[in-house]
Amino acid sequence: MHDSHPTSAPRPSADRSTPPFSGLVVLAALVVAAAGLKTASSIVGPVFLVLTLAITVHPLRTWMRKHRVPALAATVVALLAVYVVLLVVLGSVVWCLVRLTTALLDYGPQLAQLLTAALDRAAELGLSRAMLENAVSSLQLSNFAGVAQQVLNGLTSGLSLLALMLATVAFVVVDGSGFAERLDALRGFRPRVADAFTDFASSVRRYWVVTTIFGLAVAVLDVVGLEIIGVPLAFTWGLLAFVTNYIPNVGFLLGLVPPTLIALLENGPGSAVAVLVVYIVLNVVIQGLVQPRFTGDAVGLTGTVAFLSLIVWAFLLGALGALLAVPATLFVKLLLVDHTRDGRWVGTLISSTVPHPPPGRTPVNDS
Template sequence: MSDGQAEHRYRSRLLTLIAAILLIGALKAAFAVVMPIAFAAIIIAALWPLKRRLARHMPSWLAYTLTLLSLVAILGAFVAAVYLSIGQVITALTANWTSLEQGYSRLAGWAAEHGVPIAGTINRQRIMALLQLLAGGVYGFVTYVGFIGIIVMLGLPEVPRLKRRLYEMMESGDRRDMLGASEDISAQVRRYLGTTLATSVLTGVASTLWSWMTGLELALVWGILNFLLNFVPVIGNIVGIVPPVLFAFVQFGGWQTPALVFVGFVILQLTISNVVYPLLQGKQLSLSPLAIIVAMTFWSWVWGIAGALIAVPLTAAIVIICGQFDRSRWIGKLLSA
């Protein structure tokens, strides 16, 4: 390789690196605009097959209306479940406040004996204010979800039109590659969301049953919590164990029953995550576990919780797109299982 070719190669790599850094900065800075569009694109990819199937048996406008109504019903159920859970937690904390204070006192005494003093006492007003703040955050999130819903509502009818325009703009070979990649991305998104929904329902039902079997209060709340957190891979499974175990200490006092609750939730999460989920997903979503963890970390840093929710389908889409070009095919191979 001549000096000129080597210099051109290094300059090209440097420009690529600079472009990547600028793109990441732009994604982070344009969170309020780009994230809803990405989220809406994933929802449209999941809803489009439903609309297409309905359109075979009824007028297109009716199929479109029923598809949007199904989305509204899902979002409404999500909002109702979250608010119901917060209300039940507030009620349970009020009823078990004496046990909570006693448990806090025991914890403070144990910590002081081991050289880790805990200053102050547990404050009821602060905890209730924190729960109210959480409810306010949920309200803000619901408002943001409503904005995403508007984008979906406007974007869903544009899918055939956009597809036709791209088809007219491209040559036959590029057209075939573009259509193949878009179909692969859509199929990967649907498969991921379908599998995650199925395992989330299973996790929620199993969590509710285990809480009920151990006598833990708020069994439905812990089921809803683990159902929702299961949509955040790996991290959500770990976080979902903590609240019911902490509440078990408040309700039961000693450590035997909370330990039983903890062991049951750990076994449940490990079984569903490592046995049931791989069986349902198969090898279709060809991302390595390390790639999923890295993707979760990266998109969470860029877009927060919203990034964590869509990290896997976004990364799967990137893998498929990279596989279409010779220069970026190594990225797809690196991220694939």
């Protein structure tokens, strides 16, 4: 006679019992949110940049208030600090594009001579000169200068957006004086959300500071190397290296191409190779080995996630998304992953250090 109560089988863990439908709902929500961000990218990107910069300079205001500086004076100093950062970054981009456009136009004859020599060499190797000339015809110098000029026009035509950013800075910095009190009130209603905002402020502040320090170091060394090699406009290319350092992974390449091209046109292949060697060595040592250790500790993201975030945010927010790739990913990670019960497992895949399971919970053996 069999027992009427069969032996109960092991129940699946809570992690396995989540219905697939909930995952589809989350995916659909992400798609809708991404579409909304892309539609409003011209507003979301600049405003988010302003918010992160205001968060970064907020300790300056706090420090001044602790030393009994009047609240109005402390607010004005913090406001001016954000304005200076914006003007330095945006002004550096405009300055580099202007100098690059002018330099490309000035080196027209040298580029034509270089292309002719390259065609002759290719013909000696048995390649069809007519085919090569047709391919090179689309690479006229005016096209390169035209691309830079279009980017420059896009920047200079955004004066209304710049005015919006400057006005947003004023409101954010002024309201930031009472943010600590609001955060304490929020912690009474949603402690996890309050903790996420606190961690984001701390992490994004460290990220901007670490990236700026290493960007300055790379820029100074680049300028020294370019001056020794004899590349024109060395300060301009150093400034470009400083700005592109904020773009993860591919920023190095963006800062490398202009000085290499100018060195090739001015002094020949030897000078261009020297620029490549200097930039690659500095990138491998500083940006490839040293900086990621400090940046990883600051933001808690793996190198792969940082690179993928560049692609995603550049697609959603445009050129500004490349600059904001790491801060934006950090915001999403802290708000939706690190401080939510159902999202913590994602942190094991994207965090620079592997997080441990919550106390009292053992890993599930999938075998």
